[in-house]
Amino acid sequence: GQQVMQIPQYQHVQEGEDFTTYCNSSTTLSNIQWYKQRPGGHPVFLIQLVKSGEVKKQKRLTFQFGEAKKNSSLHITATQTTDVGTYFCAGPKGNTGKLIFGQGTTLQVKP
């Protein structure tokens, strides 16, 4: 069945360093969403990408959707302690109504 894989599972960085998490699907996705979950909190929507090759920026965060619409990435420039949390990608499983999440990447930032 369709799988959405994220790497790495964990990342520890020094404050000010960059961070990237990658999301790969076994099948083509019509769209992909990204979420952030702070420790002890619930996932919060960040962005949705729809078009092949799409790049969107939110301040220090850059989101990309691959040309084949099977992979995506989230890059954070110059991390801050407020970036700590787990980042999830999610994509629809065909036209079934199921939204499948990746395993998430947990980011720790050392001040």
Next chain:
Amino acid sequence: NAGVTQTPKFQVLKTGQSMTLQCAQDMNHEYMSWYRQDPGMGLRLIHYSVGAGITDQGEVPNGYNVSRSTTEDFPLRLLSAAPSQTSVYFCASSSLAGTKLSSYNEQFFGPGTRLTVL
């Protein structure tokens, strides 16, 4: 708007007991879903609904039932709790962006229910 609310926040059950986790949203969203979150496994879809009266199984439905009698409410029932069901449960809702079931808008998550089964 309260958004998505979940009750209870915490629950401890004994093996074999049944209970219902409540979820409600006040945004008139068509799509509602239940996920469980376990360490290292991300969010796994249990059941979902695309409208009142319509429910379907997700990726890990065994041991759980749902119903959707109204647009607002989407309760999750544990029929006979097992230690493997110890987890954090999140309810989410969203509007659908179009006629295709793959056309989601952003998912709004509730605060979660932390369930322990002894």
